[in-house]
Amino acid sequence: NAGVTQTPKFRILKIGQSMTLQCTQDMNHNYMYWYRQDPGMGLKLIYYSVGAGITDKGEVPNGYNVSRSTTEDFPLRLELAAPSQTSVYFCASSRGYTQYFGPGTRLTVL
Amino acid sequence: AQTVTQSQPEMSVQEAETVTLSCTYDTSESDYYLFWYKQPPSRQMILVIRQEAYKQQNATENRFSVNFQKAAKSFSLKISDSQLGDAAMYFCAYRPSGGGADGLTFGKGTHLIIQP
Secondary structure (H helix, E strand, O other): OOOEEEEOOEEEEOOOOOEEEEEEEOOOOOEEEEEEEOOOOOEEEEEEEEEOOEEEEOOOOOOEEEOOOOOOEOOEEEOOOOHHHOEEEEEEEEOOOOOEEOOOEEEEEO | OOEEEOOOOEEEEEOOOOEEEOOEEEOOOOOEEEEEEEEOOOOOOEEEEEEEOOOOOOOEEOOEEEEEEOOOOEEEEEEOOOOHHHOEEEEEEEEEOOOOOOOOEEOOOEEEEEEO
């Protein structure tokens, strides 16, 4: 039971490039989330999903897109990377009210 | 909108002593959940303790306990017998109990230093 896994662990992008951050959970949780953590701050919600095919915006969705085709996977897409998207990205999942987090992806946009 | 405030950017404690981290929150909801997460240098977010607002009894997990004051909207974390492995960022978090996939609202964190 791996829990929540994220790939890659680190990535450097150039301004305007695109990439997908992968997130997979093996706990059969319906709810999944994407957060970003900027230096010296707590996590902020980007998008969330209540199940396959259903997603919704969180507090800071601009510049991101998500999809949820299976219960296990919840990828986060950056279409046109900007320096403001330099951050650490966390994926999480839950069945009840407690969320379990992946190890994070550190993304730098130069 | 809910807000979570951690007023102590950094705290320092001697090993084996007790330390209390503060957290206050603002909400108009009557039922909700509160959490403390630990983030060591590995950056993994680790659940330390959780509290349901409808429960009057304070949650306890081994050396970690909370002081939940609902009327004051206060949720502090007490760490007893501090150990070197407790050194980390600690985040207080809130979520409503609506039954949906509500995200967590986090404070800015407290950096806990353990002095050997």
